[in-house]
Amino acid sequence: MRLDPVPQDTPQVSERLSHIVRVATELGRRNVEIQGFLQSLDENCTAHSGSLNTLQTRGDRVQSAAQRAIETTTETRALADSALVQMQGSIKRLTETGGLSRDLASWVNQVHADSGDVDAMLVAVGKSNGDIASIASQVNILAMNAKIEAARAGDAGRGFAIVAEAINDLSHKTRSAVEDISATIQSMSQWITHLNDGARTNSIGAQTLLSEVEVSDAELSDIEARMTELREAAHKTEAEVASAQNASAEFVPAAATLSGFMKELGQGVHEAKTRTESLIDQSESILQDVVSLGGSGKDSPMIVMVQDVAGRISEAFGKAVATGRISVSDLFDEAYTPMPGTDPAQMTTRFTKLTDDILPALQEPVLSLDPRIVFCAAVDRNGYLPTHNAKFSQQQSKDPVWNAAHCRNRRIFDDRVGLKAGRNTEPFLLQIYRRDMGGGNYAMMKDLSAPIHVEGRHWGGLRLAYRLNG
Template identity: 55%
Template sequence: MQHTPELAAPNAAEELGHLTRAATSLGRETVDIGGFLQNLDDRCHAQLDSLGGVQNHTKNLATNSERMVQAVQRMTETADEAIDRVEKSTSFIARNGQNAQELAEWVRSVHSESTTVEEMLQAVRLSNTEISDIAWQVHILAVNAKIEAARAGQAGKGFSIVADSVSELSQKTADAADTISATVARLSEWMARLHQGAQTTSQKADEVLDRSAEADHALSEIEQRMGSLRDDAHGLSSETDAAKESVDQVGGAIQTIITSVKDVTNGVDEATRRCNTLVDTSENILQHSVALGGDGDDSEMITHVQDLAGRISEVFESALSRGRISFEQLFDESYQPIPGTNPEQVTTAFTKLTDSLLPAIQEPVLQNDPNIAFCAAIDRNGYLPTHNQKFSQPQSNDPVWNAGNCRNRRIFNDRVGLKAGQNQAPFLLQVYRRDMGGGNFVLMKDLSAPITVRGRHWGGFRIGYKI
């Protein structure tokens, strides 16, 4: 009988090593996905903000469109009323123009007939002069007849009576002639003034008659243009109605887009939350696998960070023992902003102490391992008082440059920073994207170990190194 060879039992340490590396890889991939989701979430929120602004502008545009439609409607009604009034006014002016033409023609006729009237008055004047002469001659004859009757005596008495009557009649005739002369003189003066006025008026009448055609043409043109204005107003009314309808449609489309983007944003937020949970899970798997003896790529770094955290605990306790700082000052949480800093920097009662003690521990770490990007101690709230020298530059006027080069005395209360500061387990390994400012991110590992002083948790020591 043949025996099947037994399979060798798996090496537990080796499997834990695989598990450790798998957990690290899972964390890296999950953080990368989380970064993508975060960027997508930021863009979604930015789009929502932009769409909100567009929606507000669209609402304002819709309101203005409604007002414009109402204004155009009023303009159309006004144009209709105006063209109606223009037509009535044109008809009235046309009638007045006709009357003016007839009046001008009459003035012309008066002016032309005034000469004839003057000639007639002159004839009357001449005739009246002859009547005056005849009356005077009759008066002379009556006087002579009365003289002869007086010579005749009693026989000429009847003839004397006739002579007196003739004399009286001639006197009345002379008086009437004088009256006629005076009347004719006044009539002549009136006719002269009438002639002069008729002459001036006739010239104006000629202008009226000459320009009557121009006036008719101008009135016709006014009527045509008002008709065009009315037609344009009605056309504009139709266009504004169509524009308002388009604006309303755009508003509805924008609302639909906003609703869709909100749904996407909510989905991205949920995916980000789940991704963060998955990151936490991968970190817990890594923690437990290393605790069980898993030999991952980070084993030596874990030992290193724990040793550095222990050294910082020792120098803090030594400072307390020597009276360089009080226990309350070492755990001070009253962060005082430094005026004019951007991003904001703060100080506490222990900042000067860390500036004097920590560089001797932190700087050699960077010099001995070029793969390490930074190492620094933070308190339990994420406050980083003393950073590496290359990240502790004086601030400039450029906030973007400051964000990447002036990282000391700042509070990093993001998820990674707070977890590193608040962690009290032997170590914490996190994978994250480091914000270098200006939209630049670097995928990093963040390894930290707790710092305790006289049994109280002060914070943690962080080492960041590239993946």
């Protein structure tokens, strides 16, 4: 059924209707702009609300982690304090041991030096003992000579003989003592030599020990300094972690407050968007009613055009069913099968091939009838657009943003405008909307649609989109 504009009695009425159309169109445009802004704001609020909830949850985790961290750092600081005290005690004992080692090394060096002196003294004693032995031998010889002379003197030499015998006996004892002393000196000399050899070896070890003690003293001092630094770092870390915990404790309630505010804001924005959509519907209803009464010469030709092409599509579909090219069930197929590897996703149905055969010859010529026209394409009741104009039916690339703008065939446009166009059963439907061109780009458009019927059933609608100003 085609709805022609109602004839008007006077030019004044027509002008007023046209004025109402212009006002309603501008109102609709502004409402759509507001709705688009609120839609973006609603999406941002939803996204930010989710982010804030995540942030709050993570803030709770940070606070818990900070609490565990401060407990750990407090324990670490206590261990560092205890370790430093123990280390200082150990260093003190090691320092004392080093001092004893140093004294022992000095004593060993002194023993080595003294053993040389003792050996020299034993050599001197040995020499003196040799002299005594020589004297004892000479005395013995003299005693023997004296005894001989006393024997020759007879009784006169008896007293002298007794003295000579005593001297001889003394010389023997002296020789025996000298021999004992020589043996002792030799034994002592061997012992001193052994002691000196050991002292020499120990002296070398003592020098090494002294060097190592010096190195150990330096290393112990360094260890003590490092342990002191470690304790200071532990104290500083404990203070910083405590500060972080305090900051996180302040952050969490602030994040919760902000999250609650964002949630309330999102609810308000969503409600405002819903009300704006209602205003859009009302302004579109006003616009449609006024246009149907004959207002605005700009839209009337478009209405006639879309109704005419929609009628021809209905006839072509009906003929295809009648001739057996397609069954009614296939023509009304709603099993949308995704095409692999497409982004955005493209779909096929059992009637897609038929629309590819029939629709281009009916849709393409419309594009050249008015420079304002952007596209002319049929959609089913669910917003599925099987066959688009050639310029919007490019082969998909690897760029989804480019695909969204240039590969719009075989896609489902189930937004508010697309669904209303596909499900409208009135003679025509005139909408104002922001067309999503992909990549965050939108264009303000009028969407004029007329229903397509096949064998008394509503198949969908023909969408004719054109610019508001041209």
